[in-house]
Amino acid sequence: MGITGLVFVVALIVLLVKEFTVSPSQFAQATLIGLTNGAVYALIALGYTLVYGILELINFAHGDVFMLGGMFTITFATHFFNLHHGQGFAIIPIVFATLILTMLACGGINAAIEFLAYRPLRNAPRLAPLITAIGVSFIIEDIGLAWKGPNYITAPDVFPHSNVFSVGGVNYQWNHLLVVIITVPVLLALLWLVQQTRQGKAMRATAQDQDAAAIMGINVNRTISFTFLIAGCLAGAAGTLYALWATTVRFDQGFQLGLIAFTAAVLGGIGNLPGAVLGAVTIGLIQSWNEALPWHMPGSDWTESIVFSILILILIFRPEGLLGERTPEGG
């Protein structure tokens, strides 16, 4: 295994160096966009990782909660706050308020899903909640479909497209940077929550051993609900950023992006928070390199196949992921 992995990594590096020499500016551009991709994926992937860490459940519905987040964002921003292009700095409080509202809405929905669909199956065989999660995912997808219809809906394109810098043909625009700028504090807040607060301690204890946590006086059910709430909030944040950055949302986007983000979580080591971020950035970069690099890359037709191949290879050869997982599963 070790040699296979090494050969694979070396081949990848050689490929990337070749790409870089063919066109350094395109390479840099693709890398920067990949970071933005990765930031959005990181927010979604963290939700998967949090839930998996505590319940060992792949929450298929998570990607669809993210999609709902995009829809909430568009509704809040355009209908409540009348957000539109060319408002200058007035967009800052509006985007902030939309972000908070969307996070709350998605967090509430995610916690409700846990309460209604997963909690009754806590003691069922392991596959039962997984199958249920698929069902919930389909239901939410169709709620989105019934709400906003089968076509793409557009968000107002309010993030400025002017260049942050433009060096040697590499243009980095503000709308890409803004996504990263908003993501980082959210990630830091999450790390602080999980590692420094009492509630975070309860989450970590419950993830390690539910029974022991219960004996120590932790309200396990409430902790699990809280975890789903946080995961939903992250999905909501990702939804807001994605909607305002990509400016289009459709009911079936959540599933695909959710699976990509799940791959990121597995790549980093599911259950491991920094791992999820690392995996997400890696996947974001791979996707953007694949789609934007000039020299013999498979192109966007093959993005899903590449991402899923990574998923399969990781699960087969290194189920604990890049940074290792806490859970005893896999292998």
Next chain:
Amino acid sequence: MTTTGTHVGTQGESPSDDVVGFRNQLRARWQALPERTRIGTAIGLELVLAILFFFVDHSLGIAVGVVAAVYWIFRLPLLPWRLASQVVLTGLFLIFGPRSFGVLLAIGFALFWVPRRHRTWVLPLAAVAGSALYPFYQQKMFTIPVFGVWPDVATGVYMLVFIMMAVGLNIVVGYAGLLDLGYVAFYATGAYTAAWFASEQFAHRRWHFGAVGLDPTLPGIHITIWILLLLAGVITAIFGILIGLPTLRLRGDYLAIVTLGFGEILPQIARNGDNLFGTGINLTNGPNGITPLDSLGFGNTLSRWTGGFLPANFLQCCNANVLGHQIQSTDVFFWVAIGLLLITVFCSLRLQYSRLGRAWIAIREDETAAAAMGIPLMRTKTWAYASGAFFGGVAGAYYAVFKSATFPGDFFFNISVFILCMVILGGMGNITGVIVGAAFLAYLNQEGLANTGSWINTNIHFGSHHPNIDVPLYASGIYGLIILIVMLFRPEGLIPSRRRAAELHEGVHDESLYDVAHAGAEA
């Protein structure tokens, strides 16, 4: 052995003393009522329901009444009351119509007069006969309330194909307990195998083998469908083994995700396969799909023997007229599908009680214990995969031949979940359940949802406001809802296998400590 006297704990109390939970209390109080009151209340409620529905849609009200009547008829003493009421009910429909429903009712009642020990073979036989004769009476059937007219024969073929797939998936999920979320990959493999070897896809080759009714100079590979079905099954089974070998050592949810990955990759290869990696190899014709495919044919000899009932090939189909029914090519496809399904079900049943089948169940119930008893885990699981894949491949190939086309758009993740939903709804591990669940859902998908939708849009209205819901659009959400409801309230499915039900209710985990009181109250 003598009792030593002291029991520790509360084991001596009778269970009825500590009824916990609102639902259980309600049930206990209901059961405490005298029987006469209970029956009266139930019949009264049903009557009210029937009358209410009668105002929405007359036939629905009648249907509710009939269902209630049939239920109570079967609780009557055998002779003379049950027979008499059955005759009266049937007679009413035979006289006042719809007459076809009267006949159906009569057959149904007659089947239940068959002694119990003979039912095990009479009921399946009646089901097979009823399906085989379906093309003859389909036109004459009554309209079902809400669901509309009976499905046409083409829908029947669709249903049969999906029942085959569900039975195949049931081997993987129901018997062996391996969650496969990428079953559509097997479907696709079968379909594309059929498409490659029975069309003009590889036009630079010209190789005919037993294909009937084709111009011998036609380019492309043309193998007779009969061999091709087997070939598709074998190739798909090999593909299943190839997928299985590296992945089957993963457990539970990881395996599900990996199969999901394969189920997503394969259709993408099909979609991009018109120019694989820019090499110019056209493997799948991309999004345009491969069409047309060669059709079924029985050859001249067989056709002559059956007096033209089985067509020699589909260019000359069909000139037989049986029982006043002009045989269509769809009918022949329908009968062949029944034949294939029977083979599938036979194999599946034989597998279930074979050494291999028992090994699957052992692995499903406790992998570690099974391994300790000497069951080779990998080999056994791989066989489950291969068998499931085989039937998926045959079904996929047959459906591609029936449609005479293969498009990459047919192989979405939705289909995997759709087939999984069939298995779950019917009852994992139980063939009868899976067949019923699959038939119902496949029907819903093809005709039922559209019919139900138009029924809702015409009959349910608030004043003059009619809703305009495009029900088939929400098909996947409806399947999701079915999955959710079944998993929450009846995880063993509608027609459960007893063994699987016990497993699902006990759970295979140790009960967690903090929740024991709660779980105990629920059970």
